[in-house]
Amino acid sequence: MPTKNLLNYSYYPGCSLHASAKEYDESTKGVFRALRIGLKEVPDWFCCGATPAHNVDELLSLSLCAKNLSLADNVEGDLAVACAACFSRLKTTQHKLAENDIKRKQVEIAIDGAISLEKPVKHLLEILAKDYGLDRLADAVKKPLTGLKVATYYGCLLTRPPEVPELDCVEAPTIMENVIAATGAEPVAWSHRLECCGANFTLSRPGVVLNLSNEILASAKRAGADCIMVACPLCHGNLDIRQREIEEANGTRYDMPVFYMTQLLGLAVGVPAGKLGLESMIVNPLPLLREKQLL
Amino acid sequence: MNSTAQKLETSTPIDTSCYADVTDAIRKEAARILADGTVTAVVGYKAGRRAGTTMPAIVTDPAEAGGLIFSPACVNNLALYLTKAKKDVVKKGRIAIVAKGCDMRALAGLMGESQIKREEIFIIGVVCAGVKGSGAVNSEPLTTGNLARKCRECTVRTPEGADLVAGTMPSLPELTPVEALEMARLEAMTPAERWAFWKEQFSRCVRCMACRQVCPFCYCEQCLCDKNRPQAVESTPRPAGNMAWHIVRAMHLAGRCAGCAECERVCPMEIPLNLLNRKMALEMKELYGFEAGLAPQEKGPLSSYKEDDDQSFIK
Amino acid sequence: MSKMITEQNLRLLIDTLVKEGARVVGPRQAGAMTLYEPLTKGDDLVLDQLPRRSAKEAFFPVCETILSFERKEGKTTVQDVDVCTVPETVLIGARPCDAAAPGILDAVFSWDYKDEFFLERRRRTTIIGLACTKADDACFCTAVGLSPAEMKGADLFLTPLEGGGYACEAPTEKGERLMARHPQLFDDAGNAKPLPLAEPAVEKLDLQKIKAWLDGNFESPLWYGIADRCAGCGACAFLCPACHCFDINDEGTADKGERRKHWDACGFGKFTNHASGHNPRDIQNKRYRNRIMHKFKYYDDKFGQTLCTGCGRCIRHCPVGIDIYAVIEEINKMGARDQGPGTGKD
Amino acid sequence: MSRIGVFVCHCGENISRTVDVERVAAEIGKLPGVALATDYKYMCSDPGQGLLKKAIAEHRLDGLVVAACSPRMHEKTFRNAAKAAGLNPFLCEMANIREHCSWVHEDREEATAKAIDIVRLMVERVKKDKALQPITVPITKRALVIGGGIAGIQAALDIADCGHQVLLVEREPSIGGHMAQLSETFPTLDCSQCIMTPKMVDVANHPNITLHTWSEIENVDGYIGNFQVTIRKKARSVDMDKCTGCGVCMAKCPQKKIKSTFDRGLGTRPAIYVPFPQAVPNTPVIDRENCTYFKSGKCGVCAKVCGPGAVDYDQQDELITEPVGAIVVATGFELYTINEKPKGSPIKGYGEFGHGTIPDVIDGMTFERLASASGPTGGKILRPSDGREPKQVVFVQCVGSRAREKGISYCSKVCCMYTAKHTMLYKHKVHDGQAYVFFMDARTPGKSYDEFWRRAVEEEEAVYIRGMVSRLYQKGDKIVVMGSDISVGVQVEIEADLVVLATAVQPRQGADALAQKLGISYDTYNFYSEAHAKLKPVECATAGIYLAGACQGPKDIPDTVSQASAAAAKVMTLFSRDQLEREPIVARVNERNCVACFYCKKVCPYGAVEEKEIRDRQGNLVRVVAYVNPGVCGGCGTCQATCPSKSVELEGYTDEQVMAMIEAL
């Protein structure tokens, strides 16, 4: 094992990870523990405002994130974020406030305190691929996911808008492929990696979601994927929870398990399967995993 | 006799143990490179008659290398001796020079201005915990109280890019900037107050030209200000000519000055000349992102331009 | 009967003289240093340090206008500056090295040409000297024949006393007149002892030996290398109490202007530059040789005096650490070798 | 003392109405150095000029000030008059008391006072004026044309037809450039090769043109009229003198599967090849990287089959140096690729179009080769991936162009027209096919251009969709084009068989390196900069160098040919004289004071400053100083303002002249 400095992160799970995406939270913690990366939850964190806030009131949305960022300052280490939406909001806030002194002042008044924009906000992908390193990740794999064809799904928020997340190339990212390839799985080349799943239209206009998510599932299927890997609770919701509905609406059958990135990584680095929340997935992944002899 | 040092409230001794190591290293290296013909002369420092003083020395005989020293009194920027202004001094061939980080910035600047070629000089870089400032008593040790103002804000204590770097840096007590505060004080004044300040300062100027003569960048063989056809600047030491001379000097050094502050050190009238240079350096940095550094730059900020340079001041 | 003056009365003397319309020049705080400047009141006087520039400027200012010209309606008129406007002056607090210098310069300013600007100021000035109780490692007055108690050049001479006040002596009539003008300010000297004076830690040099060596060694190898490091500025000359070179410049426009006399220095590269472009002192070593020669030989040749009072200003403020004492000390040694029995160069 | 004559003009009443000209003359007459001050009704009239000439002789004047109108109006007039009277024209100056005084002020008192000031300043200036002689530069009447595309060919032919020698240097084995690759040309749809190849042959046969193909510019020294150009003639491995162009070597070469660059990788060629059948010269070149002989030392078939024994494997690069008097730069363009760009490049690739990984996504030039009768498919439109005829073709415009976020903000100018042409060619060849075009605007100014575009839309039924494409992806054997139609505000998706991208026109790779050799300036995209956008569109700031074609900015064939002829005309104008004569308002270095910091060189926009070595009689280097080449100097004076020691002075605007005026303020 290369002896690198121990990595330590502060952790902003976001609301979903304490609710609908508990398995993401659980598997994230599992993977980090297995890789011996420190992860300490920011005490008192609250909602980032998600997609609704900034559509209604920009100051509110910036203030929510700014406050969370200042809370994060109390914990050592760069801020690790799992949810693509939280990641996008926090980064956007840092970006906007750094650029605009007036907004910055307004937010300072709103949250009644100084704001700090220095702490790097990092998505789990970035931590694993860049900070921890792909080589180290590959070395940490105990059970290679050989033979598993994975469609890596980025969704809209992970890389956009290009000036904010700075995670990877906006139109042709490779970070998810690189991470999953490190586990021995085979990322498939497919067309809909970056298309929108419909996101929170899932509640207001489910028809849109059934259409958009269907395209994504169909594309993954066409490309010969066994499963889809996501890094965002919203995407997961649309592709996994709504999958049966989509199949019915379009008269097709996909049976396409949709994993959180950390679930697959967890399997590879030896987190016990029982600690990955596989049982809470709607499309049952166990047949696939058994078939590939991964359980 | 004249004690005019800026006495700070607390004065902590500075660890000067490195100077002995540096001295040793300079002597050894100078003897070696003179003996093996790498260089024909070494420009360094040697001790002065008065205890605790030093002066520039040009050594050509390896036997004399033992007289070279480095101490907190080694204030001079020896880059001066490699310029055209001192062309009668430097012998032909490759020359070695003992250079502090601040001096090396001047060397880089001179390279950028085609005055010296890197391959024609041998740089004995020295780590430097600082040198003594104006008014420091020769016999007293180096402290945070008598440290030169420039050293309080030094960023090049361990120079890079030298042929040899002598010594290792001791840890230094915390140093608070003095000159930066003075800058801030001046900038906060109204123009009329600043005018009064400079008028008072320049009225003392006797035009001994020490500021020009020690400046590594004032290597012109015919200074504009010595010309009388046309006479751009009056040569008499009067307030009118003095003001013009110091403005022209600062302007000519804008974007070139390496910040060694020799002009200010040598001014017998103690005019804070480096404030002018520093102001120009700040302007160059703010406007054009230019900073004098240790690497030669092909073009300076005032010999280049960008399409989108600031022109908010132009109607 | 010897006299003394208290610190308070000394300052009162200044106030009084100023009120009488005299110009009183003495060390006064100017930024971090002191300079000989006109005093407006007794409290301006600062005596704890040697002023940065010498006292010569009381007679030979940095820059002075000597005539003005103006053209009107096609006609040019020239107006000389009237030296009779020079006010009565009292130079107070001049150290022995500063007090001695103007007297040395009288010779050159009244030789083939009488410089009325200098001479009129000399005539109208009374110099109050002050003995030195402090010396630093650059002081070398004793080496060139002066001392901390030297009264040469002073019209009135003050020696600091233990417990305050100054013993007063009047070596000249001018000095006596000054004391007589304000007798109430001077007390009879008691038995207060003078403060110990400060002898610079240098050996006394044989100026005649030095001169003799200089006489025969214009081309000595000593000169080559001695001032390699000289940067060619005028700091030494401008601070020196005895350097007296000046330049004359016309300034102004075609319609109106002034002719001005101002300090010059033999260290400047252009000092001897000819119109042809030829420069007989083309390198710094030759210029520095001239400085030494002028001070210790040429001036002696012509006027029988040495043009150096050992104030040490040039040593203290040379940007490149050139030490005139070290130079003449070495010449002194060489002179001794050359002349000493059996050690000559035979 | 000067003897200056001052002539104050009434300009009818234009000046005298507000300025008391008599008083001006009287006041100025009192100034020292003024020998004569007088006023006259019309100085520029014949009698007025006569007055001036007479006064020069009578009063032995050594300087003149004519206080009248703007020097921009009559400086030439009065300087010529001075010259005719035997006074150096540069000792005559004008004081502008009309445009700058009488016309802009009403108060007679004020205007008169100002006029006196204006004239006084000029009198002081004239006192410091020096007689200047015009500068002459000899001219080598021989031109170099860099680039053998249509621009270079046109310029070379024009200059050669005028009777001057031309060196035409082309980097590729054949001249012809991009135009030789095109199928048909808008707006007339005539066959490109049919109009191009005769010109290529003309070049080959022209007695005044020396052709250097497979050659590059190594170095350029000198200045207008006197350039020394070093050309690298790359080893062809075939002796041009011996080769008859029979083509046996190409036929017999066993290595046949090399992708043809000329055919944009769609066709193949042997290792010994000419880029296309009509190549000029028709002498093959061996592609050493792919030749079996050069790779393994075995084979040698071409040498064996060559009758005249022209194949020479030992040939080396050859450097030749040629004197020329003028240079036409016509290096053309290349197309932007959507591939991932190297890190640090300000220009970005198109990840959303697959970064060039989808085989049936091609660029416009590739489509030209598909449509060309002499192309790899014989003019049939076939998909590169499987050779099928595409039934749905989507054309995407402005790929890279006008896309600030991709690093290029300019319009490539030719794409609207050629895309319209492509849709027509496609329709002509695939009658049941459908062409779609995604476009931002149709920019079709130009003679018969808009009509042409309308024909594509109205008659050839291309479907134009106003909007951009957001993504391309392969779905089965189709390419899904996701885009938007902003005119109706819907998102559209088309399953296409072939996608043709109208990628941006960019300068050639290495355009900056060539510019540095030539000493000409270029913009942030590396397009060469003309001296003035409006009035000097073909001249470079560096005198004697001219621009033609797309190296200066995107342009179509008619514009390119026009500019090439314009550049040729400029060269011919230069060559019409034996010597170049120019105003002596140039910078001159005082070599005695120059300290060789070369700030002048750094700021000179003309590259007129050189480093000059001064040597003693034994040839030892004494010092290096700056030297301003008077033939190249443009006379802006930036060097002087920058020079720390003021060792360089702009004649006519010396510090003495300027300061004399300031002193007199």
Add this chain to the structure above:
Amino acid sequence: MHETKEKHDFEPKIVAFVCTWCTYAGADLAGTSRLHYPSNVRVLKFPCTGRIDPVFILRAFQRGADGVLVSGCHPGDCHYMAGNLHARRRFAAFRGLLDFVGVDLNRLQFSWVSAAEGGKWVEVVTDLTERIRAMGPMEEFKALETEECWSGELNSPELQEAYNNI
């Protein structure tokens, strides 16, 4: 139609350093268009703003100018391509310096005036003249001309005042 001409207590002396191709021509255009502006400005013509040395500005102030205008071609219009862009940097730096020594920058105006902008020339000159009229004479440099370093003169006003106060 003639407005009554205002008389001012103070008529400043203003010097304009202009390039010949743009601003000088623009000023010519103001003339041919018969526009009117104050007569305080004296124009010195240069080939290019690139030729204008900061020393000229300094000297103009020393020689009694109350205001200085430097004007040339708009960026991109320079007859010599980039002289104005070099000048732009040089004068940005020089302004900073003058400001630092305490010169009121309201006395120093820079502008781009093209050959077509006769109106702008009038506006620039008029604005500057009015501004400087309101500011009053530029005393700083003028005062320096009459002052001496201490040279034994007793009659400087400060000293006189001090003496009187004793």
